[in-house]
Amino acid sequence: MYAYTEYDQQLLNERVAQYRNQTERFLDGKLSDEEFLALRLQNGLYVQRHAPMLRVAIPYGMLNSTQVRMLAEISRDFDKGYAHFSTRQNIQYNWPALEQVPDILEKLASVQMHAIQTSGNCIRNVTTDQFAGVATDELEDPRPWCEIIRQWSTFHPEFAYLPRKFKIAVNASASDRAAIKFHDIGVEIVQDATGATAFDIWVGGGLGRTPIVAEKVTEALPPKYLLSYLEAILRVYNRYGRRDNKYKARIKILVKALGVEAFREKVEAEWQYMKDSEMDLPEAEIQRMRSFFPLPAYDTLADNPAELVAKRAENPGFDAWIKRNCTAHKQPGYMAVTLSLKATAVAPGDVTTEELYAIADLADRYSFGEIRSTHKQNVVLADVRQDQLFALWSELKPLGFATANIGCLTDVICCPGGDFCSLANAKSIPIAEQIQRQFDDLDYLYDLGEIELNISGCMNACGHHHIGNIGILGVDKKGEEYYQVSLGGCSGRDAKVGKIIGPSFFENDIAGVITKIIDVYVEKRIEGESFLSTYERVGMAPFKERVYAA
């Protein structure tokens, strides 16, 4: 993974000093609440329902074991012994004291981590595929491009006060696990006519109150122009994005209002002045970035070693875990393992101090000391030898990370909701737990196959409810918490926003409603058909009829 040069480290150290000074001036009364709000948000510090929440950046989801141990130490010394993986591959602390945040940043800086631009109206942490570099369906490793974008967007002087937040995702795989069409900018790595790396750039996607699928603004952009093109898009957005209404301030509203053709014209007019300048990425820089992501020192192995085959045959639980939680790998003899942070009765994405230490230790012993966070709020060990999978599984079980439910109904994406977040209309974690308890039969879950269920506690949509095959949105009705259910959302290549099934439901009825929806699927499905395909074939009517039947 990327390793800081002296230069990167100096920038980070200067940032810690700057933020310490800002915090001191705020505590001395020299900065107003409003002024400090903008500064602390650009540093990921929210003031939440119970205490401040600090969001720490995990650039494109990559961590090493030293960093994870530091995250564990911080959770122990500055929080209540746990941390929370977010839906944008970051990690959040829910109980730090505002006064102590500079000390936390100093500790993070000592392991090349920070909280820069994890919130606020600026360019946020760039995200990508959690299987980057190991996926069998990718054109090339997207991470060097992510790092190029990370450096360009970090403290960009022109784009710190955008109309609204700005999220960029990069994808290089056939299946698009980064959901790029629901980002402000989606960068898709493609090959041009000669087979060389190029980019399709998508713009104006997003969730929130107005979910919109992104549109393509340019095709087969040569790599040297990547940053100048992004800069042109950002400049057009910074100048013309709405600033009068925060709910209409995202770039998706601008793109919709202008139409993608007119938007493209503006971008290209701006870009003419930026391209073919010092901004062009030199080939040497691209190669330098690629050099930070070499293949690990893989052993020469074959797929399906005898010990793996034997253990799978004798242990159905292990076999199920391989099928659900392990992913095929580019390198023969290896698999990528997803640690499920979705055990029943644990808030999705939550980890304790001890668990973080355990993850670091497992990464050192099984996966070259590297860990990835996923936008589905799980953790991945990307390079595990197949002949060590049984040993790893045996260690994961007592830790509670071996729940074999990845991609299943109970692998719920869920925001912190009303239990923690001051924006939320309703709780979301207890809804996830209710559903996980209802669907606790793993064999039944496997029979149901891939179903994405996403829960947001309000329409800001941090739980990505719009793109769940089943989406649940908490709404407030005269002070009571209700839940609106949508069906048919999808985040992959054929990205779609789900449709609302009808009037919302009372909290206690949700598990029953989901059961009825699943029953309809089981009755209507044709052999091997996924929930999403069945829904697309039979439509909303049979689901609606069952759910609202007297």
Add this chain to the structure above:
Amino acid sequence: MPRKIIKDRAIVDDSYTQVTDVSQMPASGDILVALDLLLENPSVLPAQGGAWDGKIGIKVTGDVEPEALVEYLDKVDLIAIEFPVFRDGRGYSLARILRDRLGFQGELRACGDVLRDQMFYMQRCGFNSFEPRDDRSIEEALNGLSDFTVTYQADAVEKRPIYLRRP
């Protein structure tokens, strides 16, 4: 007493008189005129090479189209960009267009809700003078220009991104 501003990283007296009403035009000296006022009263701006003995500046807001300023670029010594609230980032892009694309060489000033914590970014976008808000210490604001010694991107001052100047 003239107002203090920061110019070229030093605290200096502001030599400009801000003209908000045509009837109160000073007889001489440096004047700063709002673009709107100028458009309503084109004769306010002394003719190029005319008899005016002072410098001339125009004041604009971040949403102005740069094309509207082209005709003034070689007639004025100062362009002041007003930040109505510090969160309004349009002035940063306007500054970069003025410097990078239109090649404006004169004084580029940030005024309005100008605070220490935004000034480092402003400087990189091409501002070389600042009117920090009256209720804040100008000495402290000056420190804001030195928050960082390292940067990643190309900007209005340093044309080379990090990859062209990394040691």
